[in-house]
Amino acid sequence: MADIVDTRTDAAAALERACEALSRGVPVAIPTETVYGLAADATDPLAITRIYEMKGRPRFNPLICHMADLAMAEQHAVFDPLSRALAQAFWPGPLTLIVPIRPESAIHPLARAGLDTVGIRVPAGFASRLLATFGRPLAAPSANTSGRISPTTARHVADDFGDRLELVLDGGPAAVGLESTILKVEGDTIRLLRPGGLDVSEIERVTGRRVQRNEKAGAAIEAPGMLASHYAPVAPVRLDASDVKPGEVLIRFGGAPLPGEDAAALVLDLSPAGNLAEAAANLFGYMKRADATGAGSIAFSPIPETGLGEAINDRLQRAAAPRG
Numbered sequence: 217m218a219d220i221v222d223t224r225t226d227a228a229a230a231l232e233r234a235c236e237a238l239s240r241g242v243p244v245a246i247p248t249e250t251v252y253g254l255a256a257d258a259t260d261p262l263a264i265t266r267i268y269e270m271k272g273r274p275r276f277n278p279l280i281c282h283m284a285d286l287a288m289a290e291q292h293a294v295f296d297p298l299s300r301a302l303a304q305a306f307w308p309g310p311l312t313l314i315v316p317i318r319p320e321s322a323i324h325p326l327a328r329a330g331l332d333t334v335g336i337r338v339p340a341g342f343a344s345r346l347l348a349t350f351g352r353p354l355a356a357p358s359a360n361t362s363g364r365i366s367p368t369t370a371r372h373v374a375d376d377f378g379d380r381l382e383l384v385l386d387g388g389p390a391a392v393g394l395e396s397t398i399l400k401v402e403g404d405t406i407r408l409l410r411p412g413g414l415d416v417s418e419i420e421r422v423t424g425r426r427v428q429r430n431e432k433a434g435a436a437i438e439a440p441g442m443l444a445s446h447y448a449p450v451a452p453v454r455l456d457a458s459d460v461k462p463g464e465v466l467i468r469f470g471g472a473p474l475p476g477e478d479a480a481a482l483v484l485d486l487s488p489a490g491n492l493a494e495a496a497a498n499l500f501g502y503m504k505r506a507d508a509t510g511a512g513s514i515a516f517s518p519i520p521e522t523g524l525g526e527a528i529n530d531r532l533q534r535a536a537a538p539r540g
C-alpha cells in the first residue's frame with residue numbers, strides 16, 4: 217500500500233518526500249481543489265510514461281500540466297490577451313486553458329500527446345506550494361485507473377492503485393469535487409471543451425462573452441479524454457429516476473423523497489438543501505459508496521442543468537453511457 221502523508225499536519229515532510237520521489241521520476245498522488253492528481257515531472261519522458269502505464273491511459277490523450285502561477289505558465293506557453301485575462305480572473309482555481317506551447321518549453325511532447333498546444337492549470341492549496349518548491353511543471357491527470365471515477369479523497373487513490381503507488385499526499389476531501397473546466401480561446405471565441413468545477417455562467421459574467429459549447433458533448437473529441445463512457449461506476453446507472461426499484465441505490469438531490477425508497481439498498485442525497493456546489497463535492501464519493509453496496513443498479517433523480525449542474529449532468533451522462 218502507498219504511504220499516505222497528511223499535508224495539513226506534516227506539510228514539510230510531504231513537500232520533502234514528494235520532491236524526492238518526483239526527482240526520481242516516480243509519480244506521486246497529490247491533492248487539488250478539483251480531484252486528486254497523479255503527478256509527475258512534465259519534462260521527464262520516463263516519468264510521464266509511468267503515468268500512462270499506471271492509469272492504463274491511451275497515449276493519444278494528453279495530460280494537464282500544472283503550474284505554480286501564471287508567470288511560470290507563460291514561460292511554457294503563449295497567452296493571447298483573452299486567455300491571459302481568464303487566467304488572471306480564475307487562477308488558482310478549477311480552470312484549464314489550452315494554449316500554444318512555446319518551442320523552447322521543456323515540457324516533453326509525451327505529456328502533450330505530441331500536440332502543439334498544452335493544457336495548463338494553476339491549482340489552489342497545497343499543490344501550488346509543491347509546484348513552487350519543485351520548480352518545474354507537473355503533468356497530472358486525475359489519480360484513477362483509466363475509465364474509473366475520479367478520486368476526491370486520498371483513500372480513493374490508495375485503494376485504486378494499491379502497491380503500484382509509492383506516495384499519496386492527503387489534503388482532505390477535494391473542495392470542488394469535479395475536474396476542471398477546460399477552455400480554448402480561438403480568436404474572439406471562448407470554446408468549452410469540458411464543463412467542470414468552474415461554472416460557465418461565472419466565466420460569461422467575468423468576461424462579458426458567451427462561451428461556445430460543442431454542439432453535442434463528447435461528439436467531437438477535441439479534448440481526447442472526453443470519451444463517452446468515462447467516470448463509470450461498476451453498476452449500471454439510471455438517470456432522471458422518478459422512483460426507486462427494490463434493491464437499487466438511489467442518489468437524489470434536493471431533499472425530496474422518491475417513491476420506493478423503503479426498499480432501496482441505500483439512499484444518499486447529494487445536497488438536501490439543493491446546493492449544486494455541495495452536490496458536486498459529494499458526487500464521485502457517493503458513486504463509490506453506491507458501488508460498494510454491490511447493488512445491481514444506481515438510480516439518480518434529476519439535477520438542474522444550471523450552474524455547476526451542467527458539469528454534474530455531463531459526468532452522469534458519461535456514467536450512464538453504453539460501456540465500450
Ligand code: TXA
Nearest residue numbers: 250253278279333334335357358395396439440441442
Ligand atoms: O481538475 C482537473 O483537471 C484534474 C486535476 C488533477 O487537475 N485533472 C484532470 O486531468 O482531470 P485528466 O487527464 O483526467 O483530463 C485532462 C483532459 C483530457 O480530456 C485531455 O484530453 C484534455 O484535458 N487535454 C489536455 N491537454 C490538451 C490539449 N493540448 N488539447 C486538448 N485537450 C487537452
Ligand code: MG
Nearest residue numbers: 357358366441
Ligand atoms: Mg480523468
